[in-house]
Amino acid sequence: MSAALAIRPRFSGHETFACRFAWLPKAVRLIARDPLALSDDERAILELGLGKNMVRALRFWLEAFDVASARDGSWALLPFGKMVFGENGLDPYIERVETQWLLHWQLSTAVENPLFAWRHILYRRMRTDFTRSELLAEMRDEGKRLGYDHSDVTLLQHADVFLHSYVGSLSSASPEDALDGPLVDLGLVRRLGRRRGGADRIEPVFALSRIPLADIGSTVVDYAIASFWRARRAGETVITFRDLAYGEGSPGSTLRLEPDDLRDHLERSSGLWSYRLSGDAGNVSSVVIPDPDRLLREVYA
Template sequence: MFDISTAEGQPSYRFSGHETFACRYAWLPKAYRAIAADASIFYDEDAAMVELGIGKNMVRSLRFWIDAMGIAHPTSERKHQLTKLAHTVFGAGGCDPYLEDTRTLWLLHWNLSSSATPAPFAWHYLLGAWPYAEFSRTEALAAFARQSQRLGHSHSEITLSQHLDVFLHTYFSARGARSGIEDSLDGPLVELRLLQQTGERRGEGGRWEAVYAFRKEPKADITNDLFAYTVLDYWERNAPGEKTIPIRHILSAAGAPGQSFKLPEEDVRARLESLSLDGRYGFAYRPSAIQGLLTRDVPISAEARTIYTNEANING
């Protein structure tokens, strides 16, 4: 039987590394070309500044984002290795070199919210563990401080505040009357409209502040192939040898498809039922009002593995 404790033990989290910058649209294609030409480029910050045309702190930030979004991973030889996803999207004849396909953006979001190791804390907590329908910046920051202390850290309020702001700017447009030119350059994941402002309320000191909520509704631009990929990816990373996984984990576990994509329970169940009727995916849906299970053969069937290794058929 699937044991979620192996996935939830006591993982480490990243509270910094992004240098207070959310990822920008042009950064990932630039990083791909730079690493393809010189795999050690990010280990020479001066050369990277010249090649990428950005400042030193932005170079460090981009190094964080290419790892967290699954574009390239550092090796023991002080180099970066580009992933299959990176080649599929940005390589010669790439399917989406300018990040115009929403499926690509959802896949980047999936990597960031579920696959990154160690996980960025704000993504793990706000997407996977926040217990309320809405949050304000003050409420989230107070929760960050409590969780940081519980994990044995002593992060300053500045560090936690900057980390929260990077999360907000990743998904919510920074454009506004008070934003400078640089601060108003939105990143690609803003296009997902995953995070929305639902209103305002008075915080501490009587000041009005924005209230945010995730858009929890069916999302047609998350295709069945993409959703199937994320189910298999989650399964492979958390319980690679298990033949069954409870539906409730797909629905509500931190880093699982239901939570990462903020999909309603009925939508997830309908998707799983539909996908189980297609033999290519290699799993069967056994519904139950109490639990419900997905079952599969181990290892993954050849056809399902093809879908899995093709990064959710993003080319399709």
Template sequence: MSKVLTNLQPADFNQPLEKASRFRFSGHQSFSLRIAWLPKAIKEISKGHDPLTDIDLGITSMGLGKNMVESLRCWIEAFQVATKEGSDWKLTQIGELIFSPKTGQDPYLEDHTSNWLLHWLICSNTSYTLFAWECLFNRWPTTEFSAAEVMTAFRREFEKNNREASPVTLKQHWEVFLHSYRPPRGGKGEDHLDSALSALGLIREVGERQNSQGKWEPLYSFDIGQKASIPQQLFAFFIHDWWNRKFPAEKTVSLQEIVSGEHSPGRLLKLQEKELLLRIENLAHIYPKVFKLTESANVRLLQRPTTQSGYEALITAYTNPIFL
């Protein structure tokens, strides 16, 4: 039986949730993001080139096929590492800080910290939102799911916007999402080494389940175990980043919001409440001028006296690289 994730509501997708400009189901073609692609695109963008709009330039400068270049354009925006300003592509602040070929902390995505960072960036992106990430990481209420259940949720989202769902588009969107996170059987293979997110181990195949048509299909589960590979400094950045987007004018938030609020660290990282609270207590201990734990009317609160970007903590997270 599926475990219900702490304090999340059933995924009927009819309840009001934080709005994105428009949910996307395509753009990535049939490709998940491969680690080698990101440095190639960032290198060209840093030179002032446009390998993503000028497909021919992208093919020759990055050594990728046409569909791969088009897919990479989607991933560049979804992972928030670059954006198009007018007719030019520019690295975002975080793209420059972490992935710049000259000054970035991890330009070739060699540090496991970057895998977690990319996961956070795509899940928290509310301006270029791929629906599979919104659906599974922010809304799904249980630890387990199957393709049939996910496809039903996808179709429902299309119908809410009076659009006709293309089975091919929805199936491809689901398969790209799944391939992004699920290691191949046996944990080996070139695709596993190439994937930017599968090394996180956040999704695994755990058995089979009969669908409504009586057919057996794979059953998948989120890993809700301890996330020891997330450095505390990176976790601090996640707290700052979520806080700045969700409650920019507030100096205090409840711990429960951090555990189970929309696009919160608890939801997006699939952290159990116990681990998350221990991490917050640790942050308050090691950064007493940044975070303070308080209590009001039996509600535990986290206080942040001054607004911070969290970039200082993010840079510190790369001090001791984690190599897989």
């Protein structure tokens, strides 16, 4: 297997539906009542009041958000899902913006099977702005580089699910989509007007935003640092500031933090992190062993 194919991104499974606000809490309650029901299309349709394709999309999002997974048809909450959504969970109905940021983090930072559009848009592109046709051309090239040959329809549907997740519906035909996604309120993607795109069409322009750390919360950022450290730098006692600010799956790139904001946070958080200037960037060490589970609880303290 080539080095490129060692990364196995996901291109589909969402049935072209972005996750709706009510889906995760509904599914968690169903899993608590009957761990087998969600794997049975007909029972899940009756229990959840969703169509068959939406049920399949919901199963996809449960796994993509690291909330729950199935084994032999039986669903169970994963550690993150149990802590946030389970019985006596920290925020079972997604009432706090911190939960929305944590869901974005879980969705965007999978190591083994990342969502292709998320990985490409957040970590692989140099420019922050794009049209749908520009994104399609890039994703086609990137997919081929990784050894895949998906149709343009599959790639564009996947790109549209990313956009629907953060800016809502691209069409006024279904305005409820713009209100129903748990990630829309984060403001991570904004519309920037229009410009000429593929086939000489005038297209909407989208861009990734920079987010002030105060809008995310320092405890969410600390959780992200510890989670990044455990998932991607396990066993290392020191990591570079550049890794934390710009690396794939990093707090800086995933949460769209300004590097100066992240640096100031590290300097203020002397009980957790030790930041030392080194060359043009700096090195970060952990004052205590990074513990994402403890820091997750502190988000809601």
